[in-house]
Amino acid sequence: MWLKHKYLIAENRLVNPSKNIIEEKIVMIPSKNIIEEKTVVIPSKNIIEEKIVVIPSKNIIEEKTVVNPSTSTKKMDADRAMKIHFPDVIIVDILSRLPVRSLLRFKCASKFWRSLISEPYFKTKHWNHAKNNQNFQRFLIGQVCPTSHDKWLGTMSFYCSSVSSVQLVDVQKLGCPSNDKPCGYFIVCCGDGLSLLRSPNDYLLWNPSTNESVVLPNPESPRTFGSAYGLGYDTTSDDYKILRIESSKGYGSNPPCKIFALKSGSWRKIDNHPRGYKIDNHPRRPYDSEFVVNSLAFVHGAFHWIIKDNLSKYFIASLNISNEAYGEMPLPEGICNIYNKLRYGVSVLEGMLCAHCNYRNTEGGTFKLWVMKDYGVKESWTELFTIQETQLLSATPICRFTDGEVLLYYNWARYTEYRTSKGPYRLLPASAASALPYRFLAGSAFIKHLFCYTESLISPKLLV
Amino acid sequence: MSSEKLLTLKTRDGEEFVLEEAMAFRSLTIKNATSNYTINNTPLPINVEINTMIKVIEYWKKHSERGISEDELMNFDKKFFKLLHNSELFDLVVAVDYLADKGLSNAACEQVLDKITGKTPQEIRDIFNINNDCTPTSLGG
Numbered sequence: 129m130w131l132k133h134k135y136l137i138a139e140n141r142l143v144n145p146s147k148n149i150i151e152e153k154i155v156m157i158p159s160k161n162i163i164e165e166k167t168v169v170i171p172s173k174n175i176i177e178e179k180i181v182v183i184p185s186k187n188i189i190e191e192k193t194v195v196n197p198s199t200s201t202k203k204m205d206a207d208r209a210m211k212i213h214f215p216d217v218i219i220v221d222i223l224s225r226l227p228v229r230s231l232l233r234f235k236c237a238s239k240f241w242r243s244l245i246s247e248p249y250f251k252t253k254h255w256n257h258a259k260n261n262q263n264f265q266r267f268l269i270g271q272v273c274p275t276s277h278d279k280w281l282g283t284m285s286f287y288c289s290s291v292s293s294v295q296l297v298d299v300q301k302l303g304c305p306s307n308d309k310p311c312g313y314f315i316v317c318c319g320d321g322l323s324l325l326r327s328p329n330d331y332l333l334w335n336p337s338t339n340e341s342v343v344l345p346n347p348e349s350p351r352t353f354g355s356a357y358g359l360g361y362d363t364t365s366d367d368y369k370i371l372r373i374e375s376s377k378g379y380g381s382n383p384p385c386k387i388f389a390l391k392s393g394s395w396r397k398i399d400n401h402p403r404g405y406k407i408d409n410h411p412r413r414p415y416d417s418e419f420v421v422n423s424l425a426f427v428h429g430a431f432h433w434i435i436k437d438n439l440s441k442y443f444i445a446s447l448n449i450s451n452e453a454y455g456e457m458p459l460p461e462g463i464c465n466i467y468n469k470l471r472y473g474v475s476v477l478e479g480m481l482c483a484h485c486n487y488r489n490t491e492g493g494t495f496k497l498w499v500m501k502d503y504g505v506k507e508s509w510t511e512l513f514t515i516q517e518t519q520l521l522s523a524t525p526i527c528r529f530t531d532g533e534v535l536l537y538y539n540w541a542r543y544t545e546y547r548t549s550k551g552p553y554r555l556l557p558a559s560a561a562s563a564l565p566y567r568f569l570a571g572s573a574f575i576k577h578l579f580c581y582t583e584s585l586i587s588p589k590l591l592v
Numbered sequence: 593m594s595s596e597k598l599l600t601l602k603t604r605d606g607e608e609f610v611l612e613e614a615m616a617f618r619s620l621t622i623k624n625a626t627s628n629y630t631i632n633n634t635p636l637p638i639n640v641e642i643n644t645m646i647k648v649i650e651y652w653k654k655h656s657e658r659g660i661s662e663d664e665l666m667n668f669d670k671k672f673f674k675l676l677h678n679s680e681l682f683d684l685v686v687a688v689d690y691l692a693d694k695g696l697s698n699a700a701c702e703q704v705l706d707k708i709t710g711k712t713p714q715e716i717r718d719i720f721n722i723n724n725d726c727t728p729t730s731l732g733g
Contacts, residue, residue, distance in 0.1 A: 214682060214720065218689050222701050222708075230709050237713045238722045 220244065224253045227264070228337040228583045251585040255321060258582055262530055265291045268323060268336050269299075270315045270577030284311050284576070288336055291580065293529035295554030305334045305341040315577040317423035319359035321584030324370060333368075333390070333588040336581060342588040347372065347386050347395040356406065358424030358431040364450035367391045368591055371424060371431050371447060373406050387452065390591045401445045401454050404435035407472070423579075425474045427481050428503050430455065434472045434483075442472055444483065459483050460498040460509035477528035483509070486522035493520030497534065513549070527580040537578070546578065599626065602635035607642040615652050620692035640687040647676070647684055651696055673703045678719060681707075 223231065223245065231254070235242040244250055258264035266288050273283040286302040304311035305325065313325040313332060325332040331344040354375030361368050368390045374383040382405060386395045424431040430446040435456075437443070446455040459472065463485050470487045481500045486493065495515040502508035512534070515523060521539040526546070528534050533548040546553040555575060597613040601622070617623040625636055640648070654660070654668050676684065681703055688697045708716060717724055 214686065215689070218685055218701075222685075222704050225701065225705055226709060230711075233713060234708075234716055236726050237716045237720075237724075239725050241716075241722070242726065 216244075220250060220253065224250065224257050228254075228585060231585065232338065245585070248590070251587070255584050255586060258584055259320070262291075264583045265527075265580055266336075266583055267291055267296065268315060268318060268577065268579045268581050269296075269575055271574050272576050273574075284313060286311075286315075286336070291527070291529065293531050293533045293535075293548060293550075302336055303339050305332055305339060306343075315579060317357045317359050318579045318581040319426050320361040320368065321582050321586045322359065322368065322588060323579065323581055324357060324359050333591070335584065335586055335588055337583045338585060338587070340587055340589060342592055344370075344388065344390075344592070345394060347388070354422060356422040356424050356433060358426050360426040360429075360431065360449050362389075362429075362449045365389065365391070369449050371449075373424070373433065376405055376407075393592065398452060399454075401435055401447075401456075403456060404437035404443075404445070406433050406445070407436050407442070425476045425481060427476045427479065432457075432474045432481060434459075434474060444474055444481075457500075457504065458506050460511070462511075463496065463498065471522060473524060475525045477525060477534065482512075482525060484523075484525060488521070492516060492518035493522065495520065495523040495536075497525060526578055535578075546575070600635040601645075602637045603642045603645055604637075604639050605641050607645075608635050609642075609645070611649065615649070615656055618652050618656075618693050618695075621690060639690055641683070644680075644683045644687045647672075647680070648687060648691065648693075648696065652693075655695070669699060673699070676703075678707070 223234070226234075231245050235245050267290075269287040269289065271285045271287065273285065284304075286304065287299050288302055289296045289300070290298040304313070306313065306327075312327045314327070316324045316326050316331075318324070321335065321337075323334050323336055325334055325341075330346055332341050333344055334341040356373045356375075358371040359368065370388040370390075372386045372388070372395075374385075376383045382400050385398050385400055387398055388395045424433050426432075426449075429450060430448045432444055432446045434442055435445040443459055444457040446457065447453070448455065460483060463472065463483060470485055472483065472485050475482050475484070477499065481503060482497060483500070484495065484497045486495050488494070493516070497512040497514075498509050499512050500509055515536075519541045521541060523539065524537045526535040526537055529548075533550065535546060535548055535553060538545045538547050546555065598610050599613045599616045599622070600608060600610050601616065602608045613626075617626075622636065622638065625638075638645070651672060654672075655665065673681070681700065685697075685700045685704060688700055708719065711719070714724075716722070
């Protein structure tokens with residue numbers, strides 16, 4: 129490309145050095161050729177320390193001197209900034225890519241920014257960007273205080289951290305959502321930017337990123353341990369829905385299923401799956417009963433869990449969140465027909481439905497993990513890996529990192545642990561525990577919950 | 593290069609320049625505008641100043657180069673943005689938004705993001721030259 133200009137500046141020196149010197153890049157503006165470097169100008173006034181741009185065809189030097197920022201340019205930049213009309217739409221576009229922590233801080237920049245960040249339109253825009261972005265994934269950690277280890281009303285502390293395959297990083301303490309002391313809530317499940325907590329008395333819908341929460345009503349039927357929950361956003365009704373399937377203990381083969389659509393304000397019963405009943409995840413240790421992870425896998429707009437039919441065959445049940453229709457899918461070949469003491473589960477890793485099984489024989493414990501590469505296509509079940517260890521009782525997948533490592537919760541004969549294929553997952557940052565301003569305990573025995581969630585600005589109060 | 597179709601553009605501050613059409617069409621705005629204008633070398637007016645346009649062209653030129661590796665592009669981008677001061681970067685963001693070049697727009701927005709992530713509210717006010725009209729009570733929301 130070439131610029132039509134009236135001046136010709138000889139290469140690397142000023143034609144008209146009457147006053148001052150350009151210290152940096154000088155470029156020629158030849159009448160024909162392509163510009164190779166940055167255009168510079170002949171100043172008639174000030175000393176130029178860096179590149180300046182001019183419009184020589186007008187033979188004026190505009191006062192657009194740009195000075196090295198290391199020398200008191202703040203005012204210069206600020207003055208310059210004042211002349212820029214920064215359209216709101218660009219500010220919104222940029223802000224919608226920021227992490228929630230920064231946004232909450234920037235709310236106090238000005239009233240206008242505060243109203244901008246609080247607007248529902250902005251929150252939705254931010255969510256649409258966050259939900260597909262790995263950088264907005266975080267861990268939600270529930271740690272129990274050891275003194276109340278054996279009580280039902282354990283004292284929980286909540287933390288969040290960045291998701292890294294090596295160890296927990298950037299751990300932050302979160303406030304207890306209800307300001308109770310001691311905090312009697314447990315994390316039940318997470319979905320679409322929010323998390324569901326419960327205590328003996330009620331449920332709480334909580335946004336860990338903004339610490340906003342709202343109390344939800346109790347369902348009519350008494351709650352049993354081992355109930356499974358799922359939380360997801362339904363695009364059809366523009367509403368969040370919670371599915372609760374109670375444990376089969378005490379109900380025989382037809383535990384009640386209830387759905388709570390936030391806008392409706394109440395729980396309602398739905399029919400059970402026509403073909404079978406949900407199998408329970410039984411805790412290995414009695415004091416762990418209230419902490420057993422029992423979230424339903426929510427992916428492709430449906431909740432999933434394992435059910436067993438009256439012929440003792442296992443398969444995956446699904447409930448579509450929009451039309452609440454049941455469906456089913458076969459488990460992978462080779463998962464079903466091994467041993468009696470067999471436990472299955474489904475999970476969601478990197479947005480794909482996964483199935484796993486745990487079994488024990490005389491040699492020890494085995495864990496196998498499959499992923500369904502094409503949702504709904506039976507032939508796309510692909511085995512990911514197998515773990516065999518003598519002391520292993522069972523393992524549960526938690527999440528999959530961007531480098532392909534899978535984080536698992538191991539149930540060993542004597543203790544529990546979080547691990548990847550590389551080894552134990554470090555729950556404590558490299559700096560010593562005493563350096564932390566809060567009491568974050570290193571042992572994974574105290575970490576009862578480790579969930580993956582997505583940062584969001586979604587406000588639970590506005591959903592009900 | 594003489595076989596390449598050329599386009600004459602005129603900036604907001606009256607500067608005219610000629611650009612290869614293929615490169616100019618990285619801007620959707622320019623591309624759409626040319627469908628409405630006769631190819632008689634009447635310059636197409638664009639609402640960007642020459643300084644900013646030079647930077648945009650510099651970026652486009654590098655990203656149009658044949659056989660350039662990802663690494664080289666990344667290095668170029670790093671250097672390119674590093675040399676921009678806040679005011680130039682903001683000018684660029686506004687201009688590229690107008691020109692509708694998604695690739696450069698994303699890259700420029702990411703740069704602004706980097707500059708503002710982790711800053712305190714006061715630093716944000718300095719960068720964007722915002723007045724602090726928040727009263728302590730109004731911050732309680």
